[in-house]
Amino acid sequence: YLTENIYLAADNSPKACVLSGSESEINTLEQKLTDDGYRCRSLKTSHAFHSPMMKPALKEFLAAFKHISIMDPKVPYLSNVTGKWITAKEVRDCQYWAKHLIQTVCFHQSIKTLLEEECANIFIEVGPGCTLSGLVRQIVTDKESNYIENIVRHRLEDVSDYVYLKNVLGKLWKYGIEIKWPIVYGKSKPQKLHLPTYVFDDQTMLVSKDNDVSSQNSTDKSPIDHWFYKPVWESNIEYESKKPISNAIYLLFLERNQFSDSLKQSLLKNNSKVISVYLGKSFCEISKVEFEVKKDSPQDYFKLISSLELANNLPDIIIHTWCYKLEYTKNLLKQFDLNSERGFFGVLYLVQALMALEVAAYKCSLFIISNAV
Structure with a gap:
């Protein structure tokens, strides 16, 4: 589906990608993909980012770097330009940052590189939603040895942000991550409670007969035939059974x-x-x-x-x-x-x-x- 005017903007996973191009070309491609049985949608964006169509902006973009002092990175991270670990030389090179505008985002390769590390088995999405964590689930093959969580709840999930965050922190602690609890609790001082090692005793609370309001206001009882209700099922029109749809x-x-x-x-x-x-x-x-x-x-x-x-x-x-x-x-x-x-x-x-x-x-x-x- 790639042509001279359609570019691979993002390689997200084995089954998900983003394509860039002119509005007319993208509309034509969207219809073709739909006709071929692929599900797709147009993204709401102002420009065809991560494609050669951004080249007219490079001159002004590079000029802005003349006033920026770029330092060597202190924390290692993966480059979405190469899909490998970032180097100090790349960070200091203005052309590297320009490549972000006109080249493919290699998210898929970055995750594969990360999976090569023995200790990299916990993935945390810190932004809203679960798009990136969903992509990682498609890339990860060993589901039992890798843990994927997102810190922020989905906007339609009916749960408190505070409760959601605490539940995720509990899962991360269970996975072996050391949580800095003083920062989590702030000025409050929570106490550790020991759960009881025995089953709670049942205590029956009987209602006194003298307090039975219904007995004080009793009236003549109805015949026993009218005491109870019984559900009755009535036959209805028989519906035509539908056969399974092929290729659905x-x-x-x-x-x-x-x-x-x-x-x-x-x-x-x-x-x-x-x-x-x-x-x-x-x-x-x-x-x-x-x-x-x-x-x-x-x-x-x-x-x-x-x-x-x-x-x-x-x-x-x-x-x-x-x-x-x-x-x-x-x-x-x-x-x-x-x-x-x-x-x-x-x-x-x-x-x-x-x-x-x-x-x-x-x-x-x-x-x-x-x-x-």
């Missing part, structure tokens, strides 16, 4: 059971692409077509949809089956919470993540399979 991308929220396996295999036999999502302790990209998310974590759903978008795998059809097999416990309140997380809140977080997409004219169908409703 299906996103399935599955459990590891026979029902899920049968559903998945039936779609694969129809030449459909199936991406499976299972319940897990945190977001994990097991493979390009298999993920895990924590059912009550909005952030995990944003990471999932972001990863699918970057891999050009946004689904045409979503099938949610986590309500097919409900969880039963003796504690009815706990049972309600568990099933709400599986069903209502899980679907809500999924829809919020889809609504956050900035892909023009993207539509998908959502089906929810439930049981004992």
Whole structure:
């Protein structure tokens, strides 16, 4: 797709890149990519950055460096011009900075260079959103040995910035990073608390019969036949069953059971692409077509949809089956919470993540399979 007027502006990951060119050329390319089955979108920017189209600005750009004293770097970092570690010679060279304007951003190569370091297995995105962390997940092959977090919550995640930051700091501490807690807490002086090593004793609080308001205002009782309600199901018009769509991308929220396996295999036999999502302790990209998310974590759903978008795998059809097999416990309140997380809140977080997409004219169908409703 690269031509004399279309340039590779950014090599972000094996499946994501940015192209630069004139507005007319980009519009034509966008239509061609869409016709060929690739998902793409135009970026809101004022110029065709990181391409030869920025050459007219180089003279004025280089002149500005005459008044800047450039020092040798004290902290090593990776150059997005070369994809390798920056050198003092490059930093002091004005032409190096000019190359940033007219050459490709080598983010993909920079991460690959970083992965060659034995101690580089924790990646932290410090800016808002999770775009860069999503790109890193596409580049990293060993998902279990590398940890990827973003410090700032996504703008649509309904959680306090303070709580979100504290949760991320807790994860980083768990990964082995030494946190400077005095800076985190400031003037406050938190205390360490030892959790009890025993189960709390239950204490039953009985309501006195004399305080039963309903007994004081009792009236004549209705016949026993009118005491209870019973749900009654009525037959409706039979709907025509829809056959799976060939060559469609299906996103399935599955459990590891026979029902899920049968559903998945039936779609694969129809030449459909199936991406499976299972319940897990945190977001994990097991493979390009298999993920895990924590059912009550909005952030995990944003990471999932972001990863699918970057891999050009946004689904045409979503099938949610986590309500097919409900969880039963003796504690009815706990049972309600568990099933709400599986069903209502899980679907809500999924829809919020889809609504956050900035892909023009993207539509998908959502089906929810439930049981004992």
